[in-house]
Amino acid sequence: MAEIEIDGGPADPARLAALGLINYGHFTTLRAESGRTRGLALHLDRLVRDCRTVFDAELDPAEVRARIRRVLPADGAPVIVRVTAFDPALGLERPAAPATPHLLVTTRPAPAAAPGPLRVRTTAYRRELPEVKHVGLFALVHQRRQAQLDGYDDALLLDRAGRLVEGTTWNLALYDGRTLVWPETDAALPGVTAALLARVHPGPQRREVLSPDGLGRFVAAVAVNAGAGVRPIAAIDGTSFDPAHPVVAELRAAYEGVPGDEI
Numbered sequence: 623m624a625e626i627e628i629d630g631g632p633a634d635p636a637r638l639a640a641l642g643l644i645n646y647g648h649f650t651t652l653r654a655e656s657g658r659t660r661g662l663a664l665h666l667d668r669l670v671r672d673c674r675t676v677f678d679a680e681l682d683p684a685e686v687r688a689r690i691r692r693v694l695p696a697d698g699a700p701v702i703v704r705v706t707a708f709d710p711a712l713g714l715e716r717p718a719a720p721a722t723p724h725l726l727v728t729t730r731p732a733p734a735a736a737p738g739p740l741r742v743r744t745t746a747y748r749r750e751l752p753e754v755k756h757v758g759l760f761a762l763v764h765q766r767r768q769a770q771l772d773g774y775d776d777a778l779l780l781d782r783a784g785r786l787v788e789g790t791t792w793n794l795a796l797y798d799g800r801t802l803v804w805p806e807t808d809a810a811l812p813g814v815t816a817a818l819l820a821r822v823h824p825g826p827q828r829r830e831v832l833s834p835d836g837l838g839r840f841v842a843a844v845a846v847n848a849g850a851g852v853r854p855i856a857a858i859d860g861t862s863f864d865p866a867h868p869v870v871a872e873l874r875a876a877y878e879g880v881p882g883d884e885i
Contacts, residue, residue: 624728624730625727625728625729626693626727626729627689627692627726628724628726628727629689630725636710637710640708640711641708641757644713644714645758645760646676646708646709646712646717646757647676647706647723648754648755648756649704649707649756650704651848652665652705653702653849653851654690654700654702654703654885655700655701655882656698656882657885658883659703659882660814660815660877660880661815661818662885663883664814664817666687668812668814669686669707670683672754672756673723676707677707679721681707681723685725689705689725690727690885692727693728693729694729695729699732701729701730701731701732702731702732702849703728703729704727704728705725705726705727706726706727706757708723708724708726733849733850738865739855740776740845741774741775741857742774742775742776742857742858742859743772743774743859744777744779744780744858745779746779746781746782747779748779748809749762749809752808754811755811762791765777766790776792777790779809781807781809785805785831786805786832786833787805788807788809791849792847793810793813793815793845793846793847794843794844794845795816795819795844795846795873796832796837796843797840797842797867798840801827802828802873803829803832803840804816804820804829804830805830806829806830806831813846813847814848815846815852815877818877819846819852819873823876834858837858838861842854842864842865842867842869843863844873851874851877854866854867854870
């Protein structure tokens with residue numbers, strides 16, 4: 623069953639309306655099971671860092687942890703938790719007013735099985751403040767929708783120079799048969815799952831400027847985020863990859879082997 627709370631209490635309609643109407647805030651999403659989650663410190667660091675950028679305010683990590691614990695299922699069932707920081711008192715006329723961020727914490731059931739391979743297309747789009755995981759998701763959802771209407775599953779973003787950046791809600795990694803390669807870019811959100819994989823992947827890896835016309839040298843590709851973990855990519859535009867390549871299972875096992883941190 624989904625849960626939703628604001629500051630540890632019922633999510634009243636007035637404050638929810640403020641978030642929906644003004645759409646100013648930031649968040650992180652994590653997968654929790656049995657009171658634990660991978661990369662907790664990275665999620666907390668993101669919230670603290672983004673709160674300073676978005677609101678010029680401090681966020682207490684201990685409070686965030688307490689709010690998450692309140693909504694976790696008593697039976698330890700796996701859930702996707704989203705923590706959103708927003709200030710319902712900020713208005714359109716005076717967004718520069720001193721802010722007091724509040725915490726909206728929601729849960730939804732985690733997927734029961736690993737999702738299937740993605741077929742994605744590239745599209746030119748750069749997120750505003752790409753270093754911040756902010757709530758301005760309209761353009762990303764629109765890019766995903768347009769890709770799906772054209773027969774794909776999702777979109778892979780390109781910067782103004784046509785270089786690969788990130789997916790709509792995931793980071794990209796490619797494998798050339800020996801080395802795991804991450805896009806070298808300053809326009810992507812630093813993902814928690816990508817950071818954990820970079821730590822635990824047993825083989826060589828590097829960052830590299832990548833473009834769509836150079837994808838043919840790669841044999842496998844994955845999309846990574848906290849919700850789905852490691853998801854194979856079957857194709858980017860007209861370039862196909864092996865979704866059953868052993869490196870996919872290797873990456874998934876490495877990620878799932880990361881010990882969960884107690885929330």
